[in-house]
Amino acid sequence: MLRPPPVLIERLPAGFGRWEEVLSLIARSFAYMDGVIDPPSSAHQLTAEGLRRKAEDETGFLATWEGRIVGCVFVVERERDCYIGKLAVDPELQGQGIGKQLVEAVEEFAAADGKMALELQTRIELTANHAAFARLGFRETGRTAHDGYDRATSVTMRKVLR
Numbered sequence: 001m002l003r004p005p006p007v008l009i010e011r012l013p014a015g016f017g018r019w020e021e022v023l024s025l026i027a028r029s030f031a032y033m034d035g036v037i038d039p040p041s042s043a044h045q046l047t048a049e050g051l052r053r054k055a056e057d058e059t060g061f062l063a064t065w066e067g068r069i070v071g072c073v074f075v076v077e078r079e080r081d082c083y084i085g086k087l088a089v090d091p092e093l094q095g096q097g098i099g100k101q102l103v104e105a106v107e108e109f110a111a112a113d114g115k116m117a118l119e120l121q122t123r124i125e126l127t128a129n130h131a132a133f134a135r136l137g138f139r140e141t142g143r144t145a146h147d148g149y150d151r152a153t154s155v156t157m158r159k160v161l162r
Contacts, residue, residue, distance in 0.1 A: 007070060007098055009105045012060035019048035021069045022062075026051075029088035037123040039146050039153065043086070054086075061105050063089070063098050071098045075106050081158075082110040084120040103136055111161050118161065121154045133157050 023046055030043040054060075054074060063071030070090040076083040084106055089098045103118075110118055122129040124143065138159045143152035 007063045007065045007101065009061060009063050009071075009101050011109075012055055012062060016055070016060075018069060019051045022051055022072055023048045025069055025072060025090060026086055026088045028091055029094075032091070033123070033126070037125050037153075039149070041123075046086075058085075059109065061102055061109075063102055065093075071102050073102045073106060075109065077110075077113065077115070081115050081117040081119055082106060082113075084118055087120070099132070100136060107159075107161060116161060118159045119156065121156050124152050124155055130155055130157070 026043050026046060030041050033041050033043075057076075059075045059077065061073050061075070062069055070093050071088060073087040074085045076085065084103070087099060087102060089102075106118060118138070119141075120133065120138065121144070122133065130140070134157075136159065138157035140155055141158045142156040144154050144156060145151060146153045
């Protein structure tokens with residue numbers, strides 16, 4: 001496992017063009033879910049162009065280490081809160097606080113805009129993710145089902161900001 005120095009966390013810069021790298025990061029980060037979650041992850045439908053368009057409507061943050069993209073997250077601003085999506089960390093660097101740093105950057109962004117909370121969804125089968133988000137202060141607020149499913153497939157988690 002690599003041991004990086006502190007990573008740089010920043011908002012996606014204007015004119016960003018490294019979408020293939022972000023797409024590859026998300027694919028690698030979400031690959032462990034294949035065969036575990038049902039339905040399959042929406043990450044499989046992402047394209048570099050789709051990510052570029054996503055960044056037009058959402059705020060993106062990157063974690064970089066020596067110029068290498070090692071983490072990302074996308075944020076949807078809503079009236080009273082922010083929704084976190086596509087949080088990804090390079091599998092070689094997971095467990096070293098990069099995801100936490102990305103969530104903290106989103107917290108600062110949301111609080112500066114007067115938002116009251118952060119919200120996210122994680123799949124029902126990914127109990128380690130539930131625990132990881134709980135350690136970051138998120139609490140389960142509900143469960144939902146994807147279209148066509150008669151059972152819960154996702155857990156909604158929320159973190160109230162101070």
